[in-house]
Amino acid sequence: MIKAVTGTKDILPEEIPNWKFLEKVVTSVFDNYNYKEIRTPIFEETKLFARGIGESTDIVSKEMYTFTDRSNTSLTLKPEMTASVVRALIEHALYKKQSLNKFYYISPMFRQERPQAGRLRQFHQFGAEAIGSNNPLLDAEIIIVAYTILKKLGLKNLTVKINSLGLPESRENYKKLLREYLIKHFDKLSNESKKRFQTNILRIFDSKDEQDIMIMQNAPLLLEYLDNESLEHFEKVKKALVNAGIPFEIEPKLVRGLDYYTNTTFEIISSSVGAQNALCGGGRYNGLVKELEGPDIPGVGFAAGMERILLACENEKILSLEEDKFDLYILAIDKDFVDIVFDLAIKLRNFDLKVELDYFNRSLKAQLREANKLKAKFALFVGGDEFKNGFYLLKKMSDGTQFNIPISDWNKLVSIIKES
Numbered sequence: 001m002i003k004a005v006t007g008t009k010d011i012l013p014e015e016i017p018n019w020k021f022l023e024k025v026v027t028s029v030f031d032n033y034n035y036k037e038i039r040t041p042i043f044e045e046t047k048l049f050a051r052g053i054g055e056s057t058d059i060v061s062k063e064m065y066t067f068t069d070r071s072n073t074s075l076t077l078k079p080e081m082t083a084s085v086v087r088a089l090i091e092h093a094l095y096k097k098q099s100l101n102k103f104y105y106i107s108p109m110f111r112q113e114r115p116q117a118g119r120l121r122q123f124h125q126f127g128a129e130a131i132g133s134n135n136p137l138l139d140a141e142i143i144i145v146a147y148t149i150l151k152k153l154g155l156k157n158l159t160v161k162i163n164s165l166g167l168p169e170s171r172e173n174y175k176k177l178l179r180e181y182l183i184k185h186f187d188k189l190s191n192e193s194k195k196r197f198q199t200n201i202l203r204i205f206d207s208k209d210e211q212d213i214m215i216m217q218n219a220p221l222l223l224e225y226l227d228n229e230s231l232e233h234f235e236k237v238k239k240a241l242v243n244a245g246i247p248f249e250i251e252p253k254l255v256r257g258l259d260y261y262t263n264t265t266f267e268i269i270s271s272s273v274g275a276q277n278a279l280c281g282g283g284r285y286n287g288l289v290k291e292l293e294g295p296d297i298p299g300v301g302f303a304a305g306m307e308r309i310l311l312a313c314e315n316e317k318i319l320s321l322e323e324d325k326f327d328l329y330i331l332a333i334d335k336d337f338v339d340i341v342f343d344l345a346i347k348l349r350n351f352d353l354k355v356e357l358d359y360f361n362r363s364l365k366a367q368l369r370e371a372n373k374l375k376a377k378f379a380l381f382v383g384g385d386e387f388k389n390g391f392y393l394l395k396k397m398s399d400g401t402q403f404n405i406p407i408s409d410w411n412k413l414v415s416i417i418k419e420s
């Protein structure tokens with residue numbers, strides 16, 4: 001049997017209402033904050049991500065779905081959206097039309113990671129990018145938007161963690177200090193961290209290896225070596241979050257897995273899911289637009305994992321969805337009427353009613369069972385003596401009220417159904 005590829009998932013009809021509910025909350029909050037939706041292609045030239053995210057990151061070095069097309073161009077299924085949004089901003093010179101562009105997106109992403117609960121190879125993110133201003137209020141706004149969406153869904157067990165990575169220059173100075181510290185413990189580092197020592201030393205803070213964690217406990221912290229400009233920026237972000245009533249913790253070890261960050265980084269963690277507990281993450285990226293050959297303008301953004309959020313909602317039992325409304329089930333009293341029932345259903349659907357009928361020539365009793373199963377508000381009986389006398393029998397399922405509707409009186413039929 002051919003199955004879905006490891007790490008990918010079908011979203012079955014029964015799960016769709018949860019996704020739609022999540023999308024509705026996401027779009028309504030982004031709309032309130034004046035973020036505009038952007039949709040970019042599912043694949044891009046590989047070099048966009050290599051340059052945007054960074055060659056030495058796990059995403060670029062091990063996780064991308066990369067292939068060569070027939071014209072020998074290396075393409076990659078998008079592992080994240082920030083690089084794509086920045087590419088689109090530059091390609092369409094959107095920064096010339098307005099000095100601040102606020103985008104949001106909802107899209108599938110692809111990373112060849114080891115699948116586990118909350119970690120997939122095709123997953124979905126919603127996220128936002130505000131490009132054009134270095135105002136720390138925008139860093140705060142991005143965190144507030146993310147937090148507001150999660151709260152609006154009803155999620156409780158959330159922790160907002162923030163950090164600042166400072167400017168690239170102060171970071172380089174700090175990296176020297178970290179290298180000096182780690183060289184003394186180098187032999188005891190895990191193999192993975194030994195590699196990261198060369199390629200991406202800050203990521204050693206993300207190691208799950210116990211020995212590494214012990215070593216990193218006494219490592220110098222970037223936050224203590226920040227330049228004044230970055231410190232001031234960070235203070236303003238914190239103040240805006242306090243004013244907005246957003247609870248947060250400072251996490252000096254929060255380095256994030258993508259290379260483009262400068263200054264603020266953040267994650268929102270949930271204790272309602274397993275090991276993969278980051279519901280969203282983001283931060284400021286002031287060098288990225290220039291790195292991708294655009295103007296030297298700053299940006300800040302975040303992305304959230306939708307599968308993880310839905311898992312948290314499920315575990316906190318907060319997805320109490322409205323019942324799907326179902327207007328009408330049309331029943332054929334006997335086989336002679338099935339064609340009339342089919343035509344009638346099409347006509348009534350054109351009046352914007354949700355209508356179903358039986359496709360198996362089932363008995364009247366079985367048809368009624370279906371109507372009940374679908375929780376139809378009304379049943380319309382076609383055939384029998386009523387039909388011979390020029391009427392349909394309409395029955396309200398909740399209390400059994402019956403209406404005789406003249407066959408040609410569409411208005412009456414539709415209005416009774418719509419008004420109830």
Ligand code: HAM
Nearest residue numbers: 080082119120123278279280281282283301302303305
């Ligand atoms: P990221 O931390 O790589 O950041 O991903 C953001 C969120 O996507 C994670 O917190 C997680 O919820 C979800 N996620 C990531 N990988 C997986 C996976 N394999 N399976 C399920 N969910 C996953 C970014 O992608 C940045 N582009 C965020 C950003 C936007 N920074 C600035 N602007």
